[in-house]
Amino acid sequence: MISPKVSWDKSVWFFDIDDTLVDTAGTTKVASGGIKRVFQERFDRQTGKKVQALFVDIFSVMMLGHASGTGSNPFHDEILSVMEVKQALIKQKYGVMKKWSREFFVWFACQKLGISASREVIYEAADAYWMTLAEKTILFPHVKELFTAIQNHDRPIYFLTSSDGRLKIDDNGMFLYDPVYSEGLKRERIELLREKGLSFRGVSIGDPEDKPHKDFFLKGIRMAEADLNTSIDLSHAIMLGDSYTADLETPKNVLGFGLVVQFVKGLKAVEVVDGHFIRTGNLLESVQFLH
Numbered sequence: 001m002i003s004p005k006v007s008w009d010k011s012v013w014f015f016d017i018d019d020t021l022v023d024t025a026g027t028t029k030v031a032s033g034g035i036k037r038v039f040q041e042r043f044d045r046q047t048g049k050k051v052q053a054l055f056v057d058i059f060s061v062m063m064l065g066h067a068s069g070t071g072s073n074p075f076h077d078e079i080l081s082v083m084e085v086k087q088a089l090i091k092q093k094y095g096v097m098k099k100w101s102r103e104f105f106v107w108f109a110c111q112k113l114g115i116s117a118s119r120e121v122i123y124e125a126a127d128a129y130w131m132t133l134a135e136k137t138i139l140f141p142h143v144k145e146l147f148t149a150i151q152n153h154d155r156p157i158y159f160l161t162s163s164d165g166r167l168k169i170d171d172n173g174m175f176l177y178d179p180v181y182s183e184g185l186k187r188e189r190i191e192l193l194r195e196k197g198l199s200f201r202g203v204s205i206g207d208p209e210d211k212p213h214k215d216f217f218l219k220g221i222r223m224a225e226a227d228l229n230t231s232i233d234l235s236h237a238i239m240l241g242d243s244y245t246a247d248l249e250t251p252k253n254v255l256g257f258g259l260v261v262q263f264v265k266g267l268k269a270v271e272v273v274d275g276h277f278i279r280t281g282n283l284l285e286s287v288q289f290l291h
């Protein structure tokens, strides 16, 4: 046990959403049912099934590649090399690709299957995926109890969430990124969490600067300060997320957050990494580390 450094009275709570509060990766297969539906309506039953199956493969290969890096799986490297070509304009303008764009995954699946789908069908399929995900997603256990505990202390909750990388396609078949469009769609998806019983004061989205860039977090902190109408003492700020490098490293090491909490699905006991960093499979455990 560490001696708690963050006080309830001054605490400000920042949360990642996907795979921290809700099981996004675990809902992807179910959500891909939305893609199947669109392709079944526009083409036929078989096509719907095939596009869905390949989409699910692409997503899981991307997840594995995310964990183990390039060079470990030829299919992963192929996806990325095609992405380099098709998202070249985005990379030129923003310095990075939108690696998790579901529009890109659907388009890539169609390419591989030799299906010629219009851009509108690709957009429609990606929409159907995200809407199904928003409907079907489930909160991880104890999330609601943690929110209740925070609200009982009358402390503010904000969400700091990555871009969904919602893309469009131009006349030459190149992918385009419009941060305002992408952010607007994500905001709609996040608002649906209120219907699941989560209340929050604000959300800051990674369009265009995304995690783990310092500017992403500064944008979120400024949003919170504007909302609270006061400056925030970051030594009493808490960030909770599932990825150390994406969600927690910058707040902890660059911005001096008092506590960062990594949610590790299935972890049985709390691990104290150091005085400002814990890992847990139950986010409610975080409250022990406040005084």
Ligand SMILES: [Mg+2]
Pocket: 016, 017, 018, 019, 020, 241, 242, 243
């Ligand atoms: Mg996450």
